Amino acid sequence: MTKPDRSPAPDAPKTELDEVRDLILRYPGVARAQLERTAGGRLTARVQGWDHANDLSPTGPLSELAEINPHETRFLYDEIFSAESYLQGGITLREDAVVFDVGANIGMFSLFVGARCPSADVFAFEPVPDVFDVLRSNVERHGVAARLLPFGLSDRDQDIVFNFYPGISIMSCRSDYADLDNEVDLIKQYVANTRETGATGRDDHLAQVEALVAKDFELTERHCRLRSLSEVIEEAAVARIDLLKIDVQRAELDVLRGVEERHWSLIQQISMEVHDEKGTPTEGRVQLVKDLLTANGFRATVAEEDLLRGTGRYAVQAVRPEYADDPRPVVASAESGKPRLDPLAIAGWLAERRPAGRLPDEVVLVDSLPPRD
Template sequence: MTIQNTPPLRQIETEIEEALRCYPGIARARVLRDADDRLVAQVLPWGTYSVTADTGVLADLAVMNIAETRFLHDEIFVNEVYLRGGIVLRENAVVFDVGANIGMFSLFVGARCPSATVYAFEPVPEVFAKLQRNVDERGLGVRPFNYGLSDREQDVSFYYYPDISIMSTRHDYTNWDNEVDLINLYVANERRNGPPGREEHLAHVEGLAAKDFEFTECQCRLRRISDVIDEAGVGVIDLLKIDVQRSEYDVLKGIEDRHWPLVQQISMEVHDEAGSPTDGRVQQVTQRLTDEGFQVKVEIEEMLRDTGRYAVYAIRPGYDSDPRKVVAAAGTARAVQPEHVLDWLSARLPADRVPDEVVVVDALPPR
């Protein structure tokens, strides 16, 4: 391949790297010249622990805390927590990502089901800004909304924790002791069962539980799912993912009777903490979903035992006969194929921007 002096080589490399970040399944890329003066693209796939060792991709995604972003990646891409219980993603799926945070689940859907349309809801302004940037930079089919979902239209005070944004919640749903217990259990579990080489990360996470949580109070808008469905003209919700720090039942109450038949699958975290306002919440949620016609499964991860956090999966009977192809299910992630990446780039970049070779790597070299 002949490279012109104008534009500069680094500009060409950057253009190729930006394009590669939009390829489903690629977390990060590096374009270099080899000894034979060829352009070689090295790509790091999503869904491997190698990503969590790459501070570059994590820093790109994070609001402030790389350790938190590492946790999110492993939970969503490696452990596939929202695709358990028989949950699947079909071609052209419509997904509601409620409690989107920085957009990690939206990125997951984009990587595993590129034809999907995602409606992503995040009420905290600082977190929403990062969500919007993360999905825009990757050219995903995501519609981000800077509000949360609840049982009615309202403005509510939220506590936003910059050190660990996933704990941000409505001020009236805060449970400090439970959050500390969760962090300590996560660290202990990862030390026993996690991959090697992560002690610095775990020490940082452990340090969060050893100090007072610093937070910023902000007013956030909440709306109902049914209002969004009407305004956006949504005809089906293939997957409703909910992770909203004790507000999950409020989200369900925001669905009017006429809209329940549109919802085909639900994957949600449910808080059921003894002696708190959420006590008995799992039974309440499962009964409601059963009444709405879903088949419901409740699971709990060993690391979350005794924290009062459960995973609830609900699937509408008959959804397995939907004619659309299943493109993503737990354990079915496909390896990134270099030849497919080259074909994809050839359709999007000028011929002199297409690398001579694409190599899938476990780690990217420093610049």
């Protein structure tokens, strides 16, 4: 069966029920919502959260996201929502956190922050125009408080050519940093690791991923702009960065080198993917990054994610020891557990934003929803 196109579409006239549904989708943690009116006129809102990690069906929580490809959407969800990979190593999200999402792709981490820490102010960076349009659609639809920035970060301001892979956009990168053979090996290892874990319900997803390496990757070039992190800090008058998340396909050290000495103290936590691939220019990079972070006052840890074991990708988390004394409450951490939506809280939130006669009579939390027409 052909998968429906869920790329951003032109705006169509909205009914009142569409308006209510769109508003519900802006409640933190809501992935999907449907409204149903009975013959007697009673209106019920059925709501599905992001917390159904193993639901790969056409009606799962990801089924209405704008996306480039379904297989990478699933991968990103596994990594960010299910494994909470960016909250490992003692990383936390505090009330009113300022979060820099560098390498935002279609916005999965920005959506995660919006769901787990609604008070956060997110700066989402994505340099590839094709991907940026999808990022915008997802973030705006779910009401994440994000500033969307159509450029990437590096050690200096520059315009550069990117390799954009429509078949798997998360591998897109600077053309001078591209290593297609390595990406193919990563995909094969990811499939093998996923099968080894024995996770259920992944067969169709893994078959789609395997199909990527059975043919040549489609490649197109995009001209993209890069700026330094310090430039953005100055321009936006950022007083602190509670969490700097970096996933930029071999350009992670460039991002860190774009921080001027006077701005390092503003950054409290860093959660990043680091490439350290034997026999390539990235070999030894984990130690370089760790030394740089330690020299700037961070306590850094290094781990290898289970699904990416053996691929030369490492998770580096760094936290300033004094950040533990920040008086703002911790809203989310790996130890805090995944929150469950509260139907009464959603109903109260809607009542603050809609006239009394134009509200659902009931909000019901459900594990699944039928496909949209």
